[in-house]
Amino acid sequence: MDYNEAESHIGQYVTGFFEFHAKEQFPYHNLLHTQSVVQHAVEIAQSYALGEEELFIIRTAAWFHDIGHLTGGIQDHEVRGVQLMQDYFQQHHLPGASIPFIAGCILATRFPSHPCNFLESVICDADTYHLGTPVFQKTDALVRKEMELRTGRKFPYWYQSTLRFLQAHTFYTDYCRNLLNAGKQENIYWLQSLAKQEG
Numbered sequence: 001m002d003y004n005e006a007e008s009h010i011g012q013y014v015t016g017f018f019e020f021h022a023k024e025q026f027p028y029h030n031l032l033h034t035q036s037v038v039q040h041a042v043e044i045a046q047s048y049a050l051g052e053e054e055l056f057i058i059r060t061a062a063w064f065h066d067i068g069h070l071t072g073g074i075q076d077h078e079v080r081g082v083q084l085m086q087d088y089f090q091q092h093h094l095p096g097a098s099i100p101f102i103a104g105c106i107l108a109t110r111f112p113s114h115p116c117n118f119l120e121s122v123i124c125d126a127d128t129y130h131l132g133t134p135v136f137q138k139t140d141a142l143v144r145k146e147m148e149l150r151t152g153r154k155f156p157y158w159y160q161s162t163l164r165f166l167q168a169h170t171f172y173t174d175y176c177r178n179l180l181n182a183g184k185q186e187n188i189y190w191l192q193s194l195a196k197q198e199g
Contacts, residue, residue: 021070028142041126061105121172132180
């Protein structure tokens, strides 16, 4: 199996899927976020001595991890993503041996995340990589907007809720802890100042 060729086709398929299903209620869980998770998954994985199949599993899981948002509600979108991935593998006659590992990585991104092995830890860290960067202060507003659009609710104590989320969050790989924990702490300070204003 040519993993690079297969992953290229998977990237094209998921990109097309997002473009076809593009909706205004996804200011955050869109193609840009998925591409960012793929990029960060590769970055994290390349800092460790992983084999071709392991890299393929991680990249494929990154591509499919949020695609389920496009076919239903917020709840169980990871399960729908696994199903779309399985359907893709069957339709394109890709070897099924990797499917359980890819599925495990996708399901590991469910909140609250509980990765059971190293590959699942990598995908969880890739999905929350932005929490340790200045980008978080932009993406947080996009997540809030999306939640309001998709639930029809307002969130008057958004910053307090997000602050609790960041304080409870853990990066699972040494690579991300070393690289991103300081930035995450800066974002916690930022949220603390905003949370006070909410009363």
